[in-house]
Amino acid sequence: MASDSLPLLAVEHLTMRFGGLFAVNDLSFTAYQKEITAIIGPNGAGKTTVFNCLTGFYKPSVGRLSLTPPDDGAPHLLERMDGFRIAKVAKVARTFQNIRLFTGMSVLENLMVAQHNKLMRASVYSVAGLLGLRRFRNQERQSLEIAKYWLDKIDLSDQADWSAGNLPYGSQRRLEIARAMCTEPVLLCLDEPAAGLNPRESLQLNDLLLDIRRDQNIGILLIEHDMSVVMNISDHIIVLDHGAMIADGTPVAIRSDPTVIRAYLGAADDEDLPPEVTGDLRPAATSGVR
Amino acid sequence: MEYFLQQLINGISLGAIYGLIALGYTMVYGIIGMINFAHGEIYMIGAFVSLIGFLFMGIIGVTYVPLALFIVLLMAMLFTAIYGWAIERIAYRPLRGSVKLAPLISAIGMSIVLQNYVQLAQGARVKPLQPIIQGGFELFTGNADYHVRLSYLQIVIVLVTVVLMAGFTYVITRTSLGRAQRATEQDMTMALLSGVNVDRIISTTFVMGAALAAVAGLMVTLYYGVIDFYIGFIAGMKAFTAAVLGGIGSLPGAMLGGLLIGLIEAFWSGYFTIGYKDVATFSILVLVLIFRPTGLLGKPEVEKV
Numbered sequence: 001m002a003s004d005s006l007p008l009l010a011v012e013h014l015t016m017r018f019g020g021l022f023a024v025n026d027l028s029f030t031a032y033q034k035e036i037t038a039i040i041g042p043n044g045a046g047k048t049t050v051f052n053c054l055t056g057f058y059k060p061s062v063g064r065l066s067l068t069p070p071d072d073g074a075p076h077l078l079e080r081m082d083g084f085r086i087a088k089v090a091k092v093a094r095t096f097q098n099i100r101l102f103t104g105m106s107v108l109e110n111l112m113v114a115q116h117n118k119l120m121r122a123s124v125y126s127v128a129g130l131l132g133l134r135r136f137r138n139q140e141r142q143s144l145e146i147a148k149y150w151l152d153k154i155d156l157s158d159q160a161d162w163s164a165g166n167l168p169y170g171s172q173r174r175l176e177i178a179r180a181m182c183t184e185p186v187l188l189c190l191d192e193p194a195a196g197l198n199p200r201e202s203l204q205l206n207d208l209l210l211d212i213r214r215d216q217n218i219g220i221l222l223i224e225h226d227m228s229v230v231m232n233i234s235d236h237i238i239v240l241d242h243g244a245m246i247a248d249g250t251p252v253a254i255r256s257d258p259t260v261i262r263a264y265l266g267a268a269d270d271e272d273l274p275p276e277v278t279g280d281l282r283p284a285a286t287s288g289v290r
Numbered sequence: 291m292e293y294f295l296q297q298l299i300n301g302i303s304l305g306a307i308y309g310l311i312a313l314g315y316t317m318v319y320g321i322i323g324m325i326n327f328a329h330g331e332i333y334m335i336g337a338f339v340s341l342i343g344f345l346f347m348g349i350i351g352v353t354y355v356p357l358a359l360f361i362v363l364l365m366a367m368l369f370t371a372i373y374g375w376a377i378e379r380i381a382y383r384p385l386r387g388s389v390k391l392a393p394l395i396s397a398i399g400m401s402i403v404l405q406n407y408v409q410l411a412q413g414a415r416v417k418p419l420q421p422i423i424q425g426g427f428e429l430f431t432g433n434a435d436y437h438v439r440l441s442y443l444q445i446v447i448v449l450v451t452v453v454l455m456a457g458f459t460y461v462i463t464r465t466s467l468g469r470a471q472r473a474t475e476q477d478m479t480m481a482l483l484s485g486v487n488v489d490r491i492i493s494t495t496f497v498m499g500a501a502l503a504a505v506a507g508l509m510v511t512l513y514y515g516v517i518d519f520y521i522g523f524i525a526g527m528k529a530f531t532a533a534v535l536g537g538i539g540s541l542p543g544a545m546l547g548g549l550l551i552g553l554i555e556a557f558w559s560g561y562f563t564i565g566y567k568d569v570a571t572f573s574i575l576v577l578v579l580i581f582r583p584t585g586l587l588g589k590p591e592v593e594k595v
Contacts, residue, residue: 055483083482083487083488083489084482084483084485084486084487084488086483087482087483087484087485088485088487093483093484094483096480100477100479100480101480102472102473102476102477102480102481103476104472104476105469105472105473105476109469109472112466112469113469113470113473113481113484113486114484114485116466116469116470116473116484116485116486117485117486119466120466120467120470179484183484183485
């Protein structure tokens, strides 16, 4: 798999222990540039823990998380970075299972906050902004352009001035992704972006993510339970169960992998299960991607 | 009528000063959800720095009043900004992420430390300053018994306050710094993940609040002409009241609250007894809180299910 892409994120022997519980146990995988890597698994498999390690919320008990920027700089070791530096220096962006927009701010402002660092640098901590210097104005205009580009992509151009909290649920989900993209990440971590979306909104989300994969030079890590999203857009799926990786492969391979089916359904002889239960995981129609 | 007008003028200038201090309380509360009880002391230090500044201006012979005023203002803002930054760094930042009560206790401790430090360093006696800005307008001179006085100093106070408040509102609502401050206020974690250096934004907020308090300190030094190490306590309480009255966390609320407290005090002192003016102020706070617990302009906290 992924022979044409460059490796972006290398997770090596990641272990996260809470007391005696191994939330993630000796997990190693690689995510590639311009690819969507899905992490799936039953509830409690440790998927979100992986994200928390990647974004600095947890310090891994063991393991190395190295992110090689596409411009061929030195790799960033994420496990040694903390707080805002992961977003600012290593350029990892993330969304959460529950929506966490800045609800009291406008849609546009949400996208501008994400470009805070550029603007602050250009405005010399807002001093130049107050004086209205040209360099700052150019940067501000450029940031607005980026924000508008994403507003257009997520079909919210007409609601730019709305308070973000008043948007419908599906739009809030898309806005979160747009906000994450406005930080200009090299790795985008999406934690269940399709949760609570209706089928039509799920399709829109698929299109948005495929567009990002096509147009932007970034890698996407995706945690998702909605198999219609995972199977249709992923290049590469990693299956976790009880903190350990049980399978790693293309969607087609994962669909028919007996260990995966067993982990999800808990039955060794899955022939006995009714078709609507296994339906999601069976090699039904071949997906559009690969 | 003339008497009423006079109290109105006095009330507005007093309210402007309270509003400036209240802004510091409300900004800090908004961003990290804690009451910075040392803020009154910051204001007191601002007053002392101003006093020293004016004496210094006298020594080096800067006699042109607007220039002296400007230099002292910058000096006071700079010094208190350093204090504000240092207090946050020493007393609050290490406690971030611990229980909510911890920084509050730390703030009370800091307030005691600063009061005693100034008492030791500057002495406990009341410090006088001779009037720097004198004169004013006599309005409504028709009535021979009572002239309404609007002093130049009162004009300066209100002008400076209006300019500063407009400036701060602009920074908060329009600039990248303000956006980051509001983002931090709403969701610190998410701001962090958007690449905002949250620690620095919080420090900046303390610095901004402290600089505003310094301006208030300077104004009070000029207005009353006497200061001591204890003025921070009662002014801090009043400004805090103003912030709560207007709705804590809301910038326009703090300004409105400050103005109201100033007016209440002026009118109560003018028409009733000056001795009970604080009772009146705090009674009104109690009444407002009974009927509008979120303050006049505060947003009700809606728990979303």
